[in-house]
Amino acid sequence: MKSEHPVSGSAVSKVLEISQLSTPRTSNTPSVASFLEEGFEQYYSRLYAYAIYRLQDLNLAHDIVSTSFTIALSRSDHFDPTKGTVDSWLFGIARNVIRKQLRARRIRKLLSLDSLSSHPPSSQRWVEDFAAENHLLAKLIPCIGVLPEREREILYLKFGGEMSNRDIAEVLGLTQSNVGVILYRTLHRLRDQLQQEVEDE
Amino acid sequence: MNEYTPSPEELELFSRRLDQLVQTHQLPTGKMDSTQRDMLEIALTLTSKPFPSARGLWDEIRTPATNRVTPSIHRHITKRRLVTLGLLFPVAIYLVACAVSPTIRTQTKRVLFQIGHLVFTNEVTDAQKAEPYLNTSWPTPPIEETSEPMVWVHLSQEDASREAGFQVLVPHDVPEQEWERKYRPEWGNPKEISWGISMSPEGVVHVYCECFRFHSVNISQQKVMGGKLDEFAIDNAHVNEIEVRGSRGYWIEDAPTGIVGGGGSIWSLTEDDIIWQVTNENYLVWEEDGTLYIISGSDELNLEDFQLVAESLAP
Secondary structure (H helix, E strand, O other): OOOOOOOOHHHHHHHHHHHOOOOOOOOOOOOHHHHHHHOHHHHHHHHHHHHHHHHOOHHHHHHHHHHHHHHHHHOHHHOOOOOOOHHHHHHHHHHHHHHHHHHHHHHHHHOOOHHHOOOOHHHHHHHHHHHHHOHHHHHHHHHHHOOOHHHHHHHHHHHHOOOOHHHHHHHHOOOHHHHHHHHHHHHHHHHHHHHHHHHHO | OHHHOOOHHHHHHHHHHHHHHHHHOOOOOOOOOHHHHHHHHHHHHHHOOOOOOOHHHHHHHHHHHHHOOOOHHHHHHHHHHOOEOOOOOHHHHHHHHHHOOOOOOOOOOOEEEEEOOEEEEOOOOHHHHHHHHHOOOOOOOOOOOOOOOOOOOOOOHHHHHHHHOOOOOEOOOOOOOHHHHHHOHHHOOOOOOOEEEEEOOOOOEEEEEOOOOOOOEEEEEEEOOOOOOEEEEOOOOEEEEEEEOOEEEEEEEEEEEEEEEEOOOOOOOOHHHOEEEEEEEEEEEEEEOOEEEEEEEEOOOOHHHHHHHHHHOEO
């Protein structure tokens, strides 16, 4: 399947450039804010896809990305290249924003407020318009839904966020090889499940 | 799971192919067995996803981020998505009351007006009471790390009407989505209306209208109950008696009934970093044919916007 927005070469090189910074930034090094601006569409698309996979809600995913960028920009001075790459920093922010959103949902549930707040027709829209367009994806979504949280998270970061194993390892506090093994096993398991479904049919 | 453990060489090769796939969005070439080919097909499927235009959003984000301490987009986002405490259920009131700070100010209770079975008072709102509770370390259940969608009791208009015992109305017109029209034309007609219906155990029908960016409204509809009166605190909100769809109604402006969460630092953002703040919301309330209607939404929607939605309500 073809991507509508292939990864831009210049954006990638900038990502590499800033991700390789090993010392605190000086006035000569590019700022994270300008960096994010130039690579915005690329980052946006990746974060958006990651958030959709996590939340399966188009509008909420959009909100998550907006919030993540807002936080990243307002705190760009806090970016510390010695702690990780821009990728792991930005996705770490998005991940935390999602966790906060989930916590807010939890509080809403605690206070029995769900029926008063947003009804997510976009969730259904996502399944109907997006997953249903792709037969294989429609079959994959339920299979992924029953995977352990860590496996799901790695899948979403890898294929939604298009992150390297190294960056995923930084975000999740795992080793790079561990991420590789989990990815391999998870894809293998999904493949077996799909095959089983075909045989059952 | 042992059967899925690859050799180090196999793993390295597969990881390289995955990276190539993620970067090019194409299946890698080369000799491989059918299982790995299938796995890469799955990976390719997961890599394929929608990419809406992002340039307008960038402009929207950048300005507030550089000019303000609290970016408005963040405020809108949380406002739309986070807790609306305006119509807390009794259990919520009980929980809040248990944890509320003793320093909550007291005031003389005054009835502002009554409509249907609802009595609006000038008491502090549940959101105001909840704020200190939410900002303490009072233990809440641990967050469930799950990507599964929320389970919603979705009712069709027909089912909701049958269960509620009256004809549930839905909006047929909404204020133009300026933001969407400007930045996201590919999302279609800014007047397109998207709504969902749910019902509380108390029989209150909620029509959630997610039709304009950052400005959703909730349209509560409930049969006017005889006998028992419910109180609705709105503190010092501005109240104006007006006509809505030919009936007596009230426009309540800047009621501190919403609460939004935000804050935290980047590197050490934890679940406990969230800071809750009370926000204002607007309400349009009226009674029509034995049904009490309450449209609630952001304080950035004005009376004209609310009236537009109200006038458009129809089966």
